[in-house]
Amino acid sequence: MTVTVNRSGPGGPARLLRAEWTKFRTVRGWVIAMTAGALVIVLLGLSSASGSHASCDNGPTEAVCPAAPVGPGGEAVEDKFYFVHRTLAGNGSITAQVTSMTGQIRKPDVTPGVRNVVPGLVPWAKAGVMVKQSTRQGSAYAAMMITGAHGVRMQHDFTHDVAGRPGGVSKDSPRWLRLTRSGDTLTGYESTDGTDWAEVGTARLSGLPATVEIGLFAASPGDLTVTQGDLGGSISAARFTETTAVFDRVDLEGETSGDAWRNDDIGVTKAPDGSSHHPGRAGESGGTFSVTGVGDIAPSIEGQTVERTLTGVPAGLIVVIVVAVMFVTAEYRRGLIRTTLLAVPRRGRMLAAKAFTIATVTFVAGLAASAITLTFGTRLLRANGNLILPVSWLTEVRVVVGTAALLAVAAVLALALGALFRRSVGAVITAVVLIVVPHVLATTSVLPDTAARWLLRVTPAAGFAIQQSIPEYAHVLGHYAPIAGFYPLAPWAGFAVPAGYAALALGLAVVRLRRRDA
Amino acid sequence: MQATIEVTGLRKRFGPTVALDGMSFTVKPGQVTGFVGPNGAGKSTTMRVILGLDAVEKGSALIGGRPYRSLRTPLRHIGALLDAAALQPSRSARNHLLWLAHSQGLGAGRVDEVLEQVGLTSVARRKAGGFSLGMRQRLGIAAALLGDPPVLMLDEPVNGLDPEGIVWIRGFLRSLAAEGRAVLVSSHLMSELQDTADHLVVVGRGRVVADTGVAGLIADTSKGRVTLRTTAPEHAMSALAPVGATVTVIEHDTLIVSGLPAERVVALLNADAVPFSEVAAHRATLEEAYLDLTRDAVEFRGATR
Numbered sequence: 001m002t003v004t005v006n007r008s009g010p011g012g013p014a015r016l017l018r019a020e021w022t023k024f025r026t027v028r029g030w031v032i033a034m035t036a037g038a039l040v041i042v043l044l045g046l047s048s049a050s051g052s053h054a055s056c057d058n059g060p061t062e063a064v065c066p067a068a069p070v071g072p073g074g075e076a077v078e079d080k081f082y083f084v085h086r087t088l089a090g091n092g093s094i095t096a097q098v099t100s101m102t103g104q105i106r107k108p109d110v111t112p113g114v115r116n117v118v119p120g121l122v123p124w125a126k127a128g129v130m131v132k133q134s135t136r137q138g139s140a141y142a143a144m145m146i147t148g149a150h151g152v153r154m155q156h157d158f159t160h161d162v163a164g165r166p167g168g169v170s171k172d173s174p175r176w177l178r179l180t181r182s183g184d185t186l187t188g189y190e191s192t193d194g195t196d197w198a199e200v201g202t203a204r205l206s207g208l209p210a211t212v213e214i215g216l217f218a219a220s221p222g223d224l225t226v227t228q229g230d231l232g233g234s235i236s237a238a239r240f241t242e243t244t245a246v247f248d249r250v251d252l253e254g255e256t257s258g259d260a261w262r263n264d265d266i267g268v269t270k271a272p273d274g275s276s277h278h279p280g281r282a283g284e285s286g287g288t289f290s291v292t293g294v295g296d297i298a299p300s301i302e303g304q305t306v307e308r309t310l311t312g313v314p315a316g317l318i319v320v321i322v323v324a325v326m327f328v329t330a331e332y333r334r335g336l337i338r339t340t341l342l343a344v345p346r347r348g349r350m351l352a353a354k355a356f357t358i359a360t361v362t363f364v365a366g367l368a369a370s371a372i373t374l375t376f377g378t379r380l381l382r383a384n385g386n387l388i389l390p391v392s393w394l395t396e397v398r399v400v401v402g403t404a405a406l407l408a409v410a411a412v413l414a415l416a417l418g419a420l421f422r423r424s425v426g427a428v429i430t431a432v433v434l435i436v437v438p439h440v441l442a443t444t445s446v447l448p449d450t451a452a453r454w455l456l457r458v459t460p461a462a463g464f465a466i467q468q469s470i471p472e473y474a475h476v477l478g479h480y481a482p483i484a485g486f487y488p489l490a491p492w493a494g495f496a497v498p499a500g501y502a503a504l505a506l507g508l509a510v511v512r513l514r515r516r517d518a
Numbered sequence: 519m520q521a522t523i524e525v526t527g528l529r530k531r532f533g534p535t536v537a538l539d540g541m542s543f544t545v546k547p548g549q550v551t552g553f554v555g556p557n558g559a560g561k562s563t564t565m566r567v568i569l570g571l572d573a574v575e576k577g578s579a580l581i582g583g584r585p586y587r588s589l590r591t592p593l594r595h596i597g598a599l600l601d602a603a604a605l606q607p608s609r610s611a612r613n614h615l616l617w618l619a620h621s622q623g624l625g626a627g628r629v630d631e632v633l634e635q636v637g638l639t640s641v642a643r644r645k646a647g648g649f650s651l652g653m654r655q656r657l658g659i660a661a662a663l664l665g666d667p668p669v670l671m672l673d674e675p676v677n678g679l680d681p682e683g684i685v686w687i688r689g690f691l692r693s694l695a696a697e698g699r700a701v702l703v704s705s706h707l708m709s710e711l712q713d714t715a716d717h718l719v720v721v722g723r724g725r726v727v728a729d730t731g732v733a734g735l736i737a738d739t740s741k742g743r744v745t746l747r748t749t750a751p752e753h754a755m756s757a758l759a760p761v762g763a764t765v766t767v768i769e770h771d772t773l774i775v776s777g778l779p780a781e782r783v784v785a786l787l788n789a790d791a792v793p794f795s796e797v798a799a800h801r802a803t804l805e806e807a808y809l810d811l812t813r814d815a816v817e818f819r820g821a822t823r
Contacts, residue, residue, distance in 0.1 A: 012590065019621035026613035027606060335604035338571055339661070342598060343621040345570045345587040517572040 016344055016353035024357055027330075030323050034361060037319030038369035044312025045373035049380040052304075054387065065387055068300055069138035069267070071158040072205075075470075076303060076389045078221075079137040079158075080267035080295025082280030083130070085215025092254015093180035094129045094214050096247040096289075097194060098146050098169050101127055103243035105223050121148035121168075124298075124477055126155075127218040127245030127291065129179045131186055133205070135213060137267045142186035142203040143217065143297070144177040146245070152177070153475070154188035156203035158299045161475035164190050164200040174248070181254075184208050194249070214252065215261065218245050218280065218293030224477050228448060236479040240278055244292040267295060298476045303389040305485055307399050307467040309377025310370060313407070314436050320366075320407050321435070324358045324414035325427040332422040341518050348510045351419060355412045355506055362411040366404035374400055391469045402466030402495060409498045410435050413460060416505035420512060435460045435498065442482040449481040453488040460501045462487070465494025520582045521547035521668035521700040523596075528567055528577035530724075537563045538574065539724035545702045547668065550695045552715030552732075553704040554808065560724040561704045562600075565673055569598055581669055591622045596669040597662030602654040602678075607647025611638055611657050614646055615664060622665050632660040637686075651678035659690070670694060671702045676710045688714045708808035715804075720811055728811050732804065739807040743800035744775040744783050749793055757790035758783065774800060 024030055056065040071077040103121045110116050128145030142156035144164075152164030152175060169175045176191035184207070188200040222238030261284065269277040280293040331337040344350040374396065378388055391399075414431040421427040438461035442452035456462050465487035472480045480486040487494055523545035530538040538560050545551045553561055566572040568579040570586035578585065581596045589595050605614060615629040633639045636656040641649070646657060655675060662670055672691075676684055691714055695701045705711055711718070711732075718735065720728040728735075748754045751773055755765050758775055763783075766774045775783055784797050 015591075015621055015623050019617045022613065022617035022620050023606075023609075026609050026617065029608055330606055334606060335601050336606055338600060339604050339618070341571060342569055342600075343593055343618055345589065345592055517566070 013349070013353070016349060017357060019343065020353045020357035024327065024361060030327065033319060033323045034365050037316045037323065038365040040319060041310070041312040041316035041366070041369040042373050044315055045309045045377045046380060048311050049309050049377040050384070052381055052384060052386055054385045064385055068303065068387055070390060071138050071299065072140045073157060073159055074390055074392055075159065076300040077138050077158045078296045078298050078300045081217045081219035081297050082282060082291055082293035083132070083135065083213070083215055083217045083264045083266050084261050084282045084289060084291055085213040085264065086252065086256045086258065086261055087211055088131070088181070088214040088252070089211050089255045089257060091182050092214065092252065092256070093178060094131070095176065095178040095249070095251040096129050096216060097174050097176050097249045098127065098245055099171055099174045099248050100246040101125070101146055101169050101243060103148070103220055103241060106240045108225070108239070121243060122220060122223050122241050122477070123147065123149035124296070124475065125220040125241065125243040126153070126297070127243055127293065128177050128216070130215060130217045131179055131181050132213045133208060135264050135266055140205045140208060141297070142179065142188070142205060144179045144188040144190065144200065146175055146177070148243070150475070152190045152200060154201040154203070155297070155475065156186065156205065158297065159473065160203065162201035181212065214256075216247050216250065216289055216291050218243050218291040219295045219297055220293060221296035221298070221477065224479065226479050240294070242278070242280070242292055242294045244290060247289040247291065248287070250287065250289060299473055300389065301470055301473070301476060301478045303387045304381055305389055306374055306378055306391060306396060306469050307485065309374050309381065310403055310467060312373065313370070313403060314439055316369065317407060317410055317436055318432055320362050320411050321414040321431045322428055324362070324411040325418035325424050325431065327358050328354060328415050328418040329422060329424040329427060338518050347513045351506065351510050351513060355415055358411045358415050359408040363404045363408040366407035367401065370400045370403040389470050395469050398491065399467050399469055402491065406463045406466055406495065406498065409463065409495070409502050410460065413498060413502040413505055416502060416509045419509035420505065434501070439464050445483060449483070452482040456482055456494070457488050457497075460498035462489055462494040462497035463499070465489050466491045521698060522582060523568060523669060523671070523700060523702060524580045524583075525564065525568065526578050528564060528574050528579065530563060530567065530572065530574045537724055538567070541577070541721065541725055543719045543726050543729050545669070545700045546717070547700040548695055548698050549716035550691050550701045550703060550714055551717045551719060552711035553702055553719050553721070554708055554711065555706065555721035555727070557706050559721045561721060562673055565598070565600065565671060565704065568671065569600070591665065593618065593622045593665035593667060595665070595667055596671060597665060597667040598670070599655070599658040599662045599672045599675055602651065602658040605646040605654065605657070608645055610643050611646050611649070612642040614657065615660060618661055618664055624664065628664060632663045635663060636660040652680055652683045655679055655683070655687075659687070668698070669700045673704050674706070675703060676705065708805045709803070712804045720808065735807045736802050736804065739802035739810050740800050742776050743802070744778065744780045745796065745798045745800045746773045746775055746783065746794060747771055747796035748773065753790070754787060754792045754794070757786050757792050761786065
C-alpha cells in the first residue's frame with residue numbers, strides 16, 4: 001500500500017508551535033479573554049491617568065506647575081544652591097580652605113505653631129567649590145565638596161558621585177578643596193594642609209563652553225523623616241534645613257573677567273509676592289567667605305514616573321493567568337491531553353511548545369497594551385498638569401518591553417502550575433497568590449517597608465522591578481520603598497526572579513508529565 | 519513500512535492489581551482484528567501502552583517495528599480512536615482536526631478530505647461540543663485517518679452509534695482492511711464484531727486467551743451441532759437423549775443437538791414419529807464461539823479489573 005501524505009512541511013519544533021498556536025486561536029473564548037486582559041491594562045491605565053490632575057498654587061490662583069530643570073543626562077534634577085562665583089575663560093582652577101560647616105534643621109514642632117529649629121547638618125548637606133557651565137538650572141557642573149556625614153565628595157552632572165576621605169571639618173582640622181579645569185576635564189583634589197594634595201576624581205563634561213562660572217557654593221537638602229503608619233505603610237516628610245560653610249584662602253587661577261564676586265541664589269523658591277522663600281546668603285570679610293545655602297544639587301526623585309500609567313497591569317495579569325492555566329487544564333479536563341500526546345509523544349517538547357505559544361501570545365498582547373498605555377497615559381498626565389520625571393527612550397522601551405515580558409513569564413509560570421495541578425482553580429489561585437498578591441501587598445499601605453522589600457525579593461512579584469524607571473541614588477536621601485515605586489532589586493535582576501520560578505515550575509511539570517501515565 | 523502491531527510480553531500493575539500479565543499478539547495487515555474480552559481484561563491498557571501513553575514494567579509494543587515514542591509524526595504511522603469525547607467543546611470539528619494536522623506537518627486540504635470521508639463536511643465548522651456521540655465517533659475516526667496511516671486502532675468504536683452508524687462503521691473498517699491496512703478494533707461484546715473481524719484476539723485477566731481466525735473458530739464451534747425445529751420438543755428430547763446426544767433448548771421450538779450427525783437425528787425422529795419442520799447443520803454465532811472459548815475462565819466476570 002502507499003501512504004500518500006505530503007511529507008514536505010515545517011520541521012519538528014515549527015510543527016509543534018504551529019499546532020499549539022492553532023489550538024489557541026481556535027478557541028474564541030481564549031482569544032477574547034487575552035484581548036480583554038490587554039484592554040484592562042489600557043483602560044485602567046488611561047482612566048487613572050485622566051483622573052490625576054496637578055496644579056501649583058500661585059497665591060490666590062492656581063497655575064500650571066513649572067517644569068523641573070533637566071540635567072545634562074536628561075533626568076529631572078533639583079538644582080538649588082547658593083553660588084558665589086566669577087566667570088572663568090579657558091582653563092583655570094579654584095582652591096579654598098573650608099574651616100567650618102554648620103547648619104540648622106527644622107524638626108517637627110513640639111509646641112504647635114512654634115518653629116522647632118535645632119542646630120545640625122543633614123547627611124547630604126554640601127558645600128565646596130564648583131565649576132558650572134552657567135547659572136541656568138540643570139546646566140553641567142563639577143564640584144568638590146564637604147558633606148554633612150559623607151566626608152569629601154566629588155560630584156558632577158547630578159548623577160555622578162565619587163567619595164574622598166571621610167570626616168567633617170572644624171577650625172582645628174580644616175579641609176582644602178581644589179578643582180581644576182583643563183578643556184573638558186575637571187579634576188578634584190583634597191588636602192588637609194594645603195600642601196599635600198590627593199586626587200579624588202575626574203569628570204569629563206563634554207561640550208563645556210570656554211567660559212564657565214567658578215566659585216563657592218552651599219546647599220542643604222530637606223530633612224527626610226519616614227514614620228510607620230498605624231496600618232503598615234509609611235509617611236515621609238521633608239523639612240527645611242540650611243548649611244553655612246566658611247571658606248578661607250580662596251585662590252582663583254586663570255583668566256577671570258571683572259574683579260567682583262557675584263552672588264546668586266540659584267533656583268530659590270519665590271513666594272507669590274516675589275520675595276524669596278528660605279533664601280541663602282553670603283558674606284565676605286578679609287578674604288574669608290561665609291556661604292549659606294538651602295536646597296540640593298541632585299537628581300530629582302519626586303514626581304510622577306512613566307510606569308505609574310501601568311497601574312492596570314496586575315489586573316490584566318490575573319486575566320492572563322486564567323487564560324494560561326486554561327490553555328493546559330482544559331486538555332486535562334476533557335482527556336484531550338491524550339490526543340495531544342498521541343500527536344506529540346515527546347512530552348517535554350509538547351509542554352515547551354505550549355509554554356512558548358502562550359508566552360508569545362501574552363507578550364504580543366502585553367506589548368501592545370503597555371506601549372499604548374504608556375504613550376497615551378503619559379500624554380494624559382502631562383495634559384492634566386502632572387510633572388513626569390523624564391527618562392531616556394531606552395528606559396521607556398525597557399519599561400514597555402519588560403512589562404510585556406513579565407506578563408509572558410507569568411503566563412508560563414501559570415501554565416506550568418496548570419500542568420502540575422491539572423486543575424484550573426488550584427493553579428489560578430496559586431499563580432495569583434505567588435505573583436499578584438505580593439505585589440499588591442508590597443506596593444500599597446499594608447506592610448512595613450522591610451517586609452514589602454522582602455516580598456519583592458523572594459516572590460515572583462520581584463519582576464515588577466522591570467517597570468522602575470527612576471533608579472535609586474546612593475547620594476540622594478530618599479524614601480526608597482516599594483510603595484514609592486522603588487524595588488529592592490535592579491530591573492533585570494528582579495525580572496530574573498519570576499523567570500526562575502517559571503523555569504523551575506515548567507521543569508517540574510515536564511518531569512511529572514514524563515513520569516506518569518497519561 | 520510494515521503495517522503491523524507487535525505486542526510482546528507486556529506486564530503492568532496498578533498497585534496490587536495485575537493489569538497486564540504477559541500480553542502478546544500481533545496484528546497483521548489486510549484484515550480487521552477483533553480485540554475482545556470482558557471489561558477490565560486489559561484491552562484499553564494494552565492500547566494505551568501501544569500508543570506510548572502508559573508505561574509497562576516489561577515487554578514491548580511496536581508499530582511497524584518501532585516503539586510509538588520514537589515516531590516523529592506518529593499519526594502518519596498509526597491512527598487511533600480512544601475516547602471520542604476528548605474534545606475542546608468550543609472548538610469546531612474542522613479546527614480540532616486542523617491543529618492535529620499541523621502537528622503532523624499536514625495542511626488544511628487533508629483535513630477536508632477526512633471530513634468528507636467520514637461524512638462530517640456539512641457540520642465541519644460547528645462547535646464539537648454540540649455533537650452527538652455518533653458524530654463524535656465519526657470525528658474521532660477522521661482524526662485517526664488524518665495521517666493516512668497503515669495501522670488503525672479503535673477502542674470500542676461502535677459504542678453509542680445508531681444502527682445506521684454501526685452499519686457504516688463496519689463497512690468502513692472492512693474497506694480500510696481491504697486497502698491493506700492493519701485494523702485493530704476492541705470490543706467487550708463479541709456480537710459487535712460479527713461480520714467485521716477476520717481475526718480475533720481474545721483476552722482475559724491481562725493475557726491472551728485465544729488468538730485465532732474467525733472463520734475457523736466458527737467452523738470449530740459449529741462442528742457436530744444440529745439445529746432442530748419441532749412442535750414437540752419434549753418428545754424429541756426423549757427420542758434423542760437415550761442414544762447419547764446432548765440437547766439444549768434455545769427457544770420453545772428450537773433445539774441444538776450435539777453428538778449426533780444430522781442423518782442420525784432425522785432417522786431417530788422418524789423412527790419415533792416426532793414431528794419436525796427443520797433439521798440443519800448448526801452455524802454458530804461469534805457469541806457462542808466466544809462463550810465456548812471463555813467457559814473455562816468464567817471467573818473473569820467476577821474480576822474487577
